[in-house]
Amino acid sequence: MTTPTGTGQKWIGRSVKRVEDRRLLTGRGTYIDDHPPVGNLFHAAIVRSPHAHARILGYDLGAALALDGVAGVITGADVARHSKPFSVGVTAPVHYYCAATDKARFVGEPVAVVVARSRYLAEDAAELVQVRYEPLPVVVDPERALEPDAPVLHEAVGSNLANNRRLVYGDPDRAFREADVVLKERFRFPKYGSTPIETYGVIARWDTLEGVCTVWSNFMGPFIMHPLTARVLGLPENRLRFIVPPDIGGSFGIKSLIYPYIALLALASKLTGVAVKWIEDRREHLLASSTGTDRVAYRELAAKKDGTILGMRFKWFDNVGGYIRSPEPGCSFRPTGNFVGPYRFQHLEVDASTVMTNKSLTGPNRGYACGHLYFETEGMLDRLAEKLGLDPVEVRRRNLIPTGAFPYRTPTGGLYDSGDYPATLDRAVQLAKYAELRREQATARAAGRYFGIGIALAVDPSVSNMGYVATALDPQFRAKPEYLPKSGAVDSATVKVDPLGRVIAILGTTPQGQGHQTIVAQIVADELGLVPEDVTVVDEMDTFTRVWSISSGTYSSRFGSVGTSAVALAARKLKAKLVAYAAHLMDRPPESLEFRDGSVRPRQGKGPSYSVKDLAGRAHWNTESLPEGMEPGLQATAVFGFTVARSVDAEDRVNSSNTYGFIAEIMAVEVDPETAAIKILRYVTVHDAGTIINPMIAEGQIYGGALHGLGGALYEELAYDEDGQCLTATFMDYLVPTACEAPTIEIAHVVSPSPLTPLGSKGLGESSSMTVPAVVANAVSDALGPLGIRINELPMTPSKLHAMIQKARKT
Amino acid sequence: MADLVTVRLKVNGVEREGRCEPRKLLVDFLREDLGLTGTHVGCEHGICGACTILLDGQAARSCIMLAVQADGAELMTVEGLAQDGKLHPLQEAFREHHGLQCGFCTPGMLMTSLDLLRTNPTPTDEEIREGISAVLCRCTGYQGIVNAVRAAARTPGGSR
Missing domain, CATH: 3.30.365.10 (Aldehyde oxidase/xanthine dehydrogenase, molybdopterin binding domain)
Structure with a gap:
């Protein structure tokens, strides 16, 4: 095993210049807004609530629909009819749909979507959509919201408290009794978001004949949101395809919350029968994307x-x-x-x-x-x-x-x-x-x-x-036999060698500027004794083709830890196969061989050596040369998961x-x-x-x-x-x-x-x-x-x- | 929909022509009609600077002007920086000094930096910060960009 301080590391630890930079510096990046993945795209504009709290009484869509080039308008009523609310992480009965169905509960909440030939036209039509509201009393302060006379947002919940947990570790009461000093303070932390310069973008195409909905978006994970969205849309998970373009213009956690828009645009595509593109504008982003609390x-x-x-x-x-x-x-x-x-x-x-x-x-x-x-x-x-x-x-x-x-x-x-x-x-x-x-x-x-x-x-x-989310639930609730425990944090990688000995590494990550291609090239180069230029790294997430699990994605500082681990393990699996193959060719025990400087060589003494290129050519062109029982093909996939999760x-x-x-x-x-x-x-x-x-x-x-x-x-x-x-x-x-x-x-x-x-x-x-x-x-x-x-x-x-x-x- | 108008301009040394609505934003015209997707849209109200191009040699926000206003003008976009497959010294410096992460503000940052170096070929660090403050970057904390612009200023051809 290569240790962090081992002699095998030539590239890890070095400030290798980024593979990503040339395309990004020359305007050739491929962000969600850059290249239409499908033809005949229509464009969406979202009608949003101007009220912080209002009952929706009705919609008047006539003028919008009459505009030439408008394919259709979907409203909260359609959302209620054709989708389910998203599961929430608490037991309070909060019905969160991808658009307001009964009431709008914040300024900027989507209430309707207009689909038209161009974005300009869609915005014209959005201005013609009439929504009738009955404004309701408003509360914005979290402490005020818990007072008995505060306006209640969700009648089914009965109050504005979504969740409360009292967690006790050790004996805090005793600690406070025995203290020489007790200090008390009140703090306020503001609502802010890291506002990536690229806003949200979604392209949805619901193919009703095939029964497959494909969504391209700059979603960053966690991919637990994929099954949640599938359930909302009433689709089996293998009929909902999420594809993420190679470049995302920053995220910082914010783009994990694009999923309600994925559902909304998927519904817009389904109900209007066309492929729909929506790029959020900055005002929409500041009003209604996501922030910290x-x-x-x-x-x-x-x-x-x-x-x-x-x-x-x-x-x-x-x-x-x-x-x-x-x-x-x-x-x-x-x-x-x-x-x-x-x-x-x-x-x-x-x-x-x-x-x-x-x-x-x-x-x-x-x-x-x-x-x-x-x-x-x-x-x-x-x-x-x-x-x-x-x-x-x-x-x-x-x-x-x-x-x-x-x-x-x-x-x-x-x-x-x-x-x-x-x-x-x-x-x-x-x-x-x-x-x-x-x-x-x-x-x-x-x-x-x-x-x-x-x-x-x-x-x-x-x-x-992923298991931490269940801390929100009461231990009695978690103890019920029907409750399914949650845990895990995994990532996967595939490393394969082509017939000329060059390497392709395939990831299921969604980088937003962290340089995954560079980092992976460094790791694989070290593991296989190559130079980073020999390694091509593909990191376009696609839920139909990548190996992934619900914790997949590029968030919570994952890649440096779990992602790099999957890459190293995949490379090591492949290396072990190359050694076994070379041992067969040399008619020596594998233990007597080692992988050094890109070749398999005897540990001691002289003898033949086989370079990766040589082994790759033989293995691909002549499968008869493989030892009995060895699976053909030079590739390895590793899924790394933490046992401490x-x-x-x-x-x-x-x-x-x-x-x-x-x-x-x-x-x-x-x-x-x-x-x-x-x-x-x-x-x-x-x-x-x-x-x-x-x-x-x-x-x-x-x-x-x-x-x-x-x-x-x-x-x-x-x-x-x-x-x-x-x-x-x-x-x-x-x-x-x-x-x-x-x-x-x-x-x-x-x-x-x-x-x-x-x-x-x-x-x-x-x-x-x-x-x-x-x-x-x-x-x-x-x-x-x-x-x-x-x-x-x-x-x-x-x-x-x-x-x-x-x-x-x-x- | 209003009648289409013809817009003729020179972009990166090449005569280009397109037909669009009079209300079409220059940045949308560049991206959608001319296929120059290197110029990015970040705010559509002239603050973030991602859409910055050079218009008749001066930095301009392509998201708050109309395509028709650029009729007859000479534009330079990020696609025009590299010549003969070779990066511009400013681009090289951004790569060398990690002046970009996600790359989304980068086209605007490059064009703004070029404008800065053309008007002030030997800026102090403070002048660099002032100059690039026209563009918002959320990834780098700006340090790599400042280092890159400083290095480019010292490179022959950095303000070419």
Whole structure:
């Protein structure tokens, strides 16, 4: 077996330039909007609710249908008649269809679809569709939504509470009784989404004669949504084909929520009898695609005088908007295994409420739920340091899971596979020259300047175990005999050698800029002793031809961990076959041979050697030369699955991810008290993601993730007024950071290879998106400490911060 | 539907002609009528910059102008950067410095960077950031792009 530090690795660990770049740099990428996969395409425009909450009384379609070139209009009434609601991850009776059927519950909810010869025409006709509404009272705040007199969105549910779970690990009550110090804080995390520059796109063709519906879209997985959509459409799963083009223009979790539109456009195709294309526009994206939840959190922390944390209590109100839809309530439970972060306390209570209000719907956004989690936890750690007069680094050190404790089982069921948290924190302290920064701060403060230093630590989970979703369900419900447990995280790869010895690797992934083709070429080149240029990588997902399972897709930082593992195993299977074949040709025992520099050679002494090219030619052209019993063909498929992915147990413990990295960050800022402008002076981030396959690509993920975190911390918010109108439906109002706002980042790595993956790798895709909200908030709190200001609410826009500073200065 | 009008323009050195509605956006005309799908649509309201092209030598948003407004103009799109199968030095620099991930903003980013280097061949880092702030990128955190533009500025032909 090749070890991460073995001599077999020539390409892994190198910043190999990307295979993908030439086509993308020359305008030859193939995104969903670029090349029609079928002829005679019609185009859709979606009619959306202008009301946040309204009963639909009827539709008047006459004028729209009379327009020349309009193929048809489908409404919510058709959706109700021809499809089923999507299954949701909770037991509350929420009927979530792909369009509003009885009531609209947020601004932008689809109510009808117009299909016409061109997009221009479809939009003309959409303006002519008349929908009669009876506006209803609106609620947008998750706590207000739970008050007894709040307007109720779903009458069948009876309240706006979609789900509540109280999870207890250890004995938190005792921890709080025995504490020297108890701290309580309230936090607010904003609703934001990483708004990929390419919007959603769907092309649907329902062939009623064949009974097959083919959908091309920039869907990123998880492919559990495929069977869910098949059920909604009343199709057997082998009659619904999802195809994903080779290029997706960014996603960050957001495009996992394209599935309701897949169902809607499939229905539009079925009912109008034509192939239909829909490309979302930016306004639609900001109104009605997907974002993370806004959350109100109440936190309590119990600690001893020396700073040892005994336990914590989390009370969460996650706002999932008008309907809870799968994979929510992952907003609460996706980090179950890493609820305690990098700290070793054992007692925890989590009271998680998922609330429906008249805002747009939610789902995974980069760092899914972890940005929220660590913003709160790291804020609490700083408050503890302040309370006890300890340095924030020191208070964290006293609570870290120690070196040598790995693999480490958390009280909530997580299994941290590897790491060295104290060493990683030390590296960040050293890189940031922390002591020097503190001296600088003292000088700045003496001069009346607001200079602050923030710390944030995070366990960075990768490869979600599908089993975590069941944490949302009551253990009694899960104990019923008819309940089927859920677990797993698998990926597959096929590697094949052509008659001239060149290699093709086929994946079932949906990359959105992560460079899978490059990474796979590096891995296969190392395994087979080739150069990356010898390897062609195909990663166009197609549910009819690829080997896949419900957890497939490119999300939750999966590829670096589970995807690369499948590739390595497929290559090793093929290598073993080549060795067995060469052994037969040489008439030697296979054990006496090894695979070295692209050839099979005797381990010792001289003797004939066979190159991959030579073996490939013989095996393909002359099957008689194969040993008896060997299957012809030079290809291997491997499906890699984690055995540590188990279903949630009766005590609500679950290993919610499969590999766990670690992040330690330090940031120094200065706040201008007059303008409230925040200037980032230093930003150091140290990551341990196991073996790094391509450092250039890994650092790219860190840069990108950090800017998403910064966007949520300082600029981005899907803001709503009290009537449920979205105030940020353009990029003029929804502020995406530009190059001028992007900080310079100092990056370092610590490498603790995962014992669970063949290459020792882990995921890194979400990275600093989950730490930056915490580190900026802590740095700004530290800067404004002399004014008594603590940041418990994001985004800290200049106007909010300015008001806080003015108020503090007056008192 | 309004009567179709003829639009004639020069794109990447080649005379092109198409017939479209007067209301057709230039970016849709480029993509749908001329088959130049390298130019991307990201917001349709002139903020994200993915659709940036050079119009008579200057950077312009092709999503907030009409095709008829470009009648008689000379355009350059991302497809015109590489010559004789060889990447433009700016494209090479983006590849070398990991100035792209998903590639969707990249055509607009390249054209904007070219416009920047033509007007300011030796920009400081701050000027690069200011210059490319006309285009939104959600993947790279911009660092790789800044590095690439800086490197291209130092390469002969980088602002060609």
